[in-house]
Amino acid sequence: MSGTRVEIAEARRLVVKVGSSALTTAGSGLDVKRLDELVDAIAARVARNCQIVLVSSGAIGAGLAPLSLGKRPRDLATKQAAASVGQLALAHAYAESFGRYSLTVGQVLLTSDDVVRRAHYRNAQRTFSRLLALGAVPVVNENDTVATQEIRFGDNDRLAALVAHLIGADALILLSDVDGLYDGDPRDGAKRKIAEVISESDVEGISVGMSSSGLGTGGMVSKLAAARTAAGAGIPVLLAAAVDAAGALGAADVGTVFAPADTRLSARRFWLGYAADSSGRLRLDDGAVAAILRRRSLLAAGITGVTGKFEAGDVVDLVDAKDVPVARGVVAFDASELPDLIGRSSHEVPVEHRREVVHADDLVPLRR
Ligand SMILES: Nc1ncnc2c1ncn2[C@@H]1O[C@H](COP(=O)(O)OP(=O)(O)O)[C@@H](O)[C@H]1O
Numbered sequence: 001m002s003g004t005r006v007e008i009a010e011a012r013r014l015v016v017k018v019g020s021s022a023l024t025t026a027g028s029g030l031d032v033k034r035l036d037e038l039v040d041a042i043a044a045r046v047a048r049n050c051q052i053v054l055v056s057s058g059a060i061g062a063g064l065a066p067l068s069l070g071k072r073p074r075d076l077a078t079k080q081a082a083a084s085v086g087q088l089a090l091a092h093a094y095a096e097s098f099g100r101y102s103l104t105v106g107q108v109l110l111t112s113d114d115v116v117r118r119a120h121y122r123n124a125q126r127t128f129s130r131l132l133a134l135g136a137v138p139v140v141n142e143n144d145t146v147a148t149q150e151i152r153f154g155d156n157d158r159l160a161a162l163v164a165h166l167i168g169a170d171a172l173i174l175l176s177d178v179d180g181l182y183d184g185d186p187r188d189g190a191k192r193k194i195a196e197v198i199s200e201s202d203v204e205g206i207s208v209g210m211s212s213s214g215l216g217t218g219g220m221v222s223k224l225a226a227a228r229t230a231a232g233a234g235i236p237v238l239l240a241a242a243v244d245a246a247g248a249l250g251a252a253d254v255g256t257v258f259a260p261a262d263t264r265l266s267a268r269r270f271w272l273g274y275a276a277d278s279s280g281r282l283r284l285d286d287g288a289v290a291a292i293l294r295r296r297s298l299l300a301a302g303i304t305g306v307t308g309k310f311e312a313g314d315v316v317d318l319v320d321a322k323d324v325p326v327a328r329g330v331v332a333f334d335a336s337e338l339p340d341l342i343g344r345s346s347h348e349v350p351v352e353h354r355r356e357v358v359h360a361d362d363l364v365p366l367r368r
Pocket residue numbers: 018019020021022057175176177178180181182183184185186187206207208209210211212213214215216217218219220221
C-alpha cells in the first residue's frame with residue numbers, strides 16, 4: 001500500500017464529503033439505504049477512535065420530491081427553497097441513522113464568509129473543535145437558503161477542502177458516484193483509472209468534465225480542484241465511490257489518492273492561498289513566474305499587466321502569460337500606482353516605490 005494510503009488509513013481526524021449524486025435520485029429524493037451504508041462506514045471508523053466531520057450535499061436533491069419539482073431547478077430562489085426543505089430531511093435522516101450507533105450529530109451550515117473572514121474562520125474552528133471534543137459528528141453543508149451568488153462556496157468539494165484545513169484534518173475523503181479519477185469522463189467511455197496522483201504530471205492531459213447525473217454541482221472539475229487545494233496544503237486525499245464507503249474508510253485499495261505536499265500550510269498561508277477573496281490579478285512574465293515558484297518576492301520588473309480595483313494589503317491572484325493562476329499574495333501597492341511601475345527595474349522607479357510588489361512572506365505558490 002502506498003504511503004499516502006497508509007496515512008489515510010491511519011488518520012485520527014477525517015473529513016468525509018458525500019455528493020448529491022451519491023445520496024439522492026432525481027425521481028425519488030433521498031436514498032436512505034445509501035445514507036445508512038455511509039453512516040455504517042463512518043460509525044465503524046469512529047469506533048476505531050477517529051474523529052469525523054461529514055460534509056454532506058443533497059439538500060437540494062432531497063427537497064425536490066416534497067415540493068413536486070421534477071428536476072434540479074436552475075434559478076437560485078427555487079434551489080434555495082428546495083434546499084430549505086431538503087436540509088431538514090437530510091439532517092433528520094442523519095440524526096436517525098447515527099442514532100442507531102448512539103452517535104449524536106450537530107448541524108453546521110456555513111457560507112463562504114465564515115471562512116473568508118478571518119475572525120469568522122476562528123469562530124467556526126472553535127465550534128468544530130468543541131463538537132468533536134464532545135463526541136458529536138458535525139454534519140456540514142453550505143447554508144444554501146441564505147447564500148447569495150456572491151457569498152456562495154459554489155460547491156461542497158471546495159467547502160470540504162477548506163473545512164479539512166480548518167479542523168486540522170489528517171485526511172480528506174471525497175465520496176461520489178464515480179469510483180475515482182479517470183483520464184476522461186467514464187460516461188464518455190474513458191477507461192483508465194488513475195490510482196495515485198503524486199504530481200501535476202500525473203493529471204496532465206486528462207479531460208475532466210462537469211456532473212453528468214444532473215444532481216451534482218461541480219463534477220470532476222471541482223473535485224480535482226478541491227483535491228489539489230487539500231493536498232497542496234499537506235492533507236492527503238482519497239476520491240472514491242460512495243458505494244465503496246466501507247472500503248474507503250476501512251483502508252481498502254479503492255479510488256484515487258492524491259499525495260500531500262511535504263509541508264502543511266499555516267492557517268494564515270492557507271487562508272491567503274485558498275480561502276480569501278481575490279481583488280485583482282497581476283500578470284507575470286516567465287522569469288517572474290519562475291522566481292516566485294522558487295519562493296522569491298515579486299518585483300515590478302516581472303509584471304506585464306494589472307487588472308482589478310485593489311488597495312495595498314488586498315489579496316490578488318498572480319497569473320502567468322496564459323492567465324493561469326500560479327500564486328496568490330498580499331499586494332503592497334494600490335492598483336492605481338502600479339501601471340507606472342510595472343516592467344521597470346528597481347533603479348528606474350522613484351525611491352519611495354522601491355519595494356517588492358508582493359513580498360515572499362505574503363505569497364503562496366499554487367503550483368508544486
Ligand atoms: N475525468 C473524470 N473522471 C471521473 N469522473 C468524471 C471525469 N470527468 C467528469 N466526470 C463526472 O463527474 C461526476 C461526479 O461529479 P458530481 O456529479 O458533481 O458528483 P457529486 O455529486 O458527488 O459531487 C461523475 O459521475 C462523472 O460523470
